Amino acid sequence: MAIQPIRIFGDPVLRTVARPVTTFDKELRGLVRDLTDTMLDAPGAGLAAPQLGVSLRVFAYNVDGVVGHLINPDLSLSDEEQDGPEGCLSLPGLRYDTKRAYGVVAKGFNMHGDPVTIEGTQLLARCIQHETDHLDGIVFIDRLDREQRKAALKAIREADWGDGPAPTVKISPHSTFGSAR
DSSP states (O other), rough: OOOOOOOOOGGGGGGGBBOOOOOOSSHHHHHHHHHHHHHHTTTTTTEEGGTTTOOOEEEEEEEEEEEEEEEEEEEESSSSSEEEEEEEEEEEEEEEEEEESSEEEEEEEEEESSSEEEEEEEHHHHHHHHHHHHTTTOOHHHHHHHHHHHHHHHHHHHOTTEEEEEEOOOOOSSOSSSSOO
16 A cells, blocks of 8 residues: 555645646556555545646546546536535644535546546545645635634634644635536
8 A cells, every 4th residue: 555645725736736647657557556555545535636736637546435536637517506514634623514516427538548527426436636735736615705704714623634724825716616627
């Protein structure tokens, strides 16, 4: 196993748009293994490469006992929405109801460069959208309404992650729901 440290909210890599993967090699397969091992150890429903400090468009997921990964995702989202609890390994201990599309069709590649399509609803759709957001420099609290976002920022300021309180942060202007990425 290759369990890696997870980057915590405030790390600039979490606010950076990740680069597309162009080379499907041994190094990429190692990254997918690291993501999967770290996600399962945490445990979490998903983990994106930026959360390990790697600015590449790769994520792993573990939903309903199905473990997988997706590279260079392109999402088509349903018009129907869902609202439900969401958390993030980069924001330990925080959970807020977050609006997401109910269904998703995600196209991309596996670690060998083969085309992959993942279709899902509910938790799988939420996970894929959450992890793709990470690849776009978006964290889930950006998706909250004003009142919830204010509560989340207060909780972050009061949190003690690692060596001290979380840094002061800016919330990005991304607030649309159900838009394809």
